[in-house]
Amino acid sequence: MNKKTLDRFQAILLEQRRRLLQSSEKSKEEDLQLSVDDLPDEIDHASAEINQSVIFRLRDRERVLLQKIEHALKKIENGDFGVCEECGDEISAKRLEARPVTTLCIKCKETQEIKEKIYA
Numbered sequence: 001m002n003k004k005t006l007d008r009f010q011a012i013l014l015e016q017r018r019r020l021l022q023s024s025e026k027s028k029e030e031d032l033q034l035s036v037d038d039l040p041d042e043i044d045h046a047s048a049e050i051n052q053s054v055i056f057r058l059r060d061r062e063r064v065l066l067q068k069i070e071h072a073l074k075k076i077e078n079g080d081f082g083v084c085e086e087c088g089d090e091i092s093a094k095r096l097e098a099r100p101v102t103t104l105c106i107k108c109k110e111t112q113e114i115k116e117k118i119y120a
């Protein structure tokens with residue numbers, strides 16, 4: 001992969017990281033406004049719990065995504081970005097465009113998904 005392409009992916013990843021951190025800052029602020037004790041009855045209490053769990057799950061996913069972004073940025077530095085971690089083949093540019101944090105080529109990804117289905 002040439003320097004120009006790498007630079008572009010690095011810019012995309014840095015932008016994704018910036019947005020992610022920004023959105024988690026925002027949800028922290030929203031959290032401060034949400035107090036379960038202030039809610040008047042059982043129904044509201046229940047829906048508040050649902051909201052909390054949605055927020056919690058989103059944060060988990062954000063955290064995972066953030067780790068993936070960091071990982072991809074490190075790979076760019078090390079010069080092995082765009083190489084499948086499973087088989088060592090090059091990951092197609094099209095696939096990286098759609099998902100710059102990906103670490104597997106399409107073949108290995110499909111194999112992984114089949115395995116996940118079997119062992120799930």
Ligand SMILES: [Zn+2]
Nearest residue numbers: 084087105108
């Ligand atoms: Zn592969």
